[in-house]
Amino acid sequence: MNEVxxxxxxxxxxxxxxxEQGTGPLVLxxxxxxxxxxxWRHQITFLASHGYHVVAPDLRGCGDSDAPLSPSSYSVMHLVGDIIGLLDHFQQQQAFVVGHDWGALIGWHLCLFRPDRIKGLINLSVPHFDRNPKAKFVDSLNKIYGDGLYICQFQEPGxxxxxxxxxxxxxxxKKFLLITQTENLxxxxxxxxxxxxxxxxRLPPWITEEELQVFAxxxxxxxxxxxxNYYRAMDLNWELTAPWQGSKIMVPVKFLVGEKDIGFETNGVRDYVQGDVFRILVPNLEVVILDGHHFIQQEKPQQVSQEILSFLRKFPAE
Known part of the structure; x- marks a missing residue:
């Protein structure tokens, strides 16, 4: 098999x-x-070895990708547009998408805006919530949690x-990737x-100093x-997504979350993920709760890779 x-x-x-690595159906x-x-270092090689063309971008603003200066260039319209452009580059009408954290949010919006381009979605850690028509997202969080919440602190440029x-x-x-406790946010x-x-x-067994240094x-x-800037565009996203208020995601979805994920443990998210409203908004949904924290694809690479593969294999070969 070819290298990354x-x-x-x-x-x-x-x-x-x-x-990128591998040949076969496209998985982003x-x-x-x-x-x-x-x-995604663990999943790239695993999925490529099982017959998939795996592509993992540095999303805009990160790593070796371009980073526009204005926060308004980080709306979900831009982020989804970037991914549609990747599909067009590879001349693929449809692809599988796997998203984690902000990547999950992009995945949800890909399914809302362009379901014709997505075969199936596997999202990690961040569930889909319907837009609250009465209050902007950051304003709502500020009223509940105050300025101490990381999202609120991230709003002011600089x-x-x-x-x-x-x-x-x-x-x-280390402070972000190894976070475990709810109150830390x-x-x-x-x-x-x-x-x-x-x-x-001490580092947990799932990541090394050398791996952390790659990010650093x-x-x-x-x-x-x-x-x-992703966080600084959150209220802009609220304005832009008004036309999709109440829309259902009809694409087949598998949602994976760590039992000890900080987001899963707070503000009723566990009940939401296991309840009816999530399934009303995402009717073709499978939920899997794993033993782990937020950065689950790195912490539990074999389990996450197997869960992704089992979902992909439900789709007929082209």
């Missing part, structure tokens, strides 16, 4: 860096925050970047979230502004 190769592709007016792997294509700069890049990666009054997050004294080195090159 890298190239940059022009799509939707920007250049995206992609890692979309990462989250603060991550890169490298988050604020998080200045706070992150008090640490070396490897420490920032909300800093006490007057404290920045990066100061509140703990730096683990790339963010040292690019800075964090591109990745943070």
């Amino acid at each position: 190769t890298h190239q940059r592709i022009k799509t939707n007016g920007i250049w995206l860096h992609i890692a 792997l979309l990462h989250g925050f603060p991550e890169l294509w490298y988050s 604020r998080a970047e200045r706070a992150f700069a008090r640490y070396d890049y490897l420490t920032v990666m 909300i800093a006490p009054p007057g404290m920045e979230i990066i100061d509140y997050l703990e730096t683990p004294s 080195d790339k963010f040292q090159e690019s800075g964090f502004t591109g990745a943070l």
Whole structure:
């Protein structure tokens, strides 16, 4: 089998860096925050070895992809447009999409905006919620959690970047990628979230210092502004997605989440994922709860890879 190769592709007016391996049906792997294509290192080789053409981009603003300066260039319209451009580049009418964290949000919106281009979706960690017509997303969070919530702190351009700069890049990666506790996402009054997050004294067995350094080195090159701009476009997304209010996602979906994921443990998300409303919005849905935390594809690579493969194999070969 061929090795992982890298190239940059022009799509939707920007250049995206992609890692790819294998031949067969196209599978796109979309990462989250603060991550890169490298988050999928385990799944790329596994899926390629089972007969798939696997493509993992650095999403706009991250890694070796272009990073437009304006937060308004990070709306879900732009993000979905980038992925449609990748499909067009590979001359594929349809692809499978696997998304985690922000990549999951892109996956949900791909299915809302362009279901004709998606064969099936496997999303990790972030479920689909219907848009609240009465309040902007960040405003709602601010009223519930206050300024200590990381999403609220990320809104002001430059604020998080200045706070992150008090640490070396490897420490920032450790603070985010190794997060485990619910309260870690909300800093006490007057404290920045990066100061509140703990730096683990020992690494968990699923990631090495060298692997963390790969993330650190790339963010040292690019800075964090591109990745943070996703959060700064959240209320713009709320405005732009009004036409899809109440829309159902009819694409076949498998949703994977870690039992100890910080997002799964808070604000009724567990009940939502296991309840009826999620299934009304996503009728063709399978939910799998794994033993793990938020960055589940890195923490439990074999289980996640097998879950993805079992879903892909439900579709007839072309």
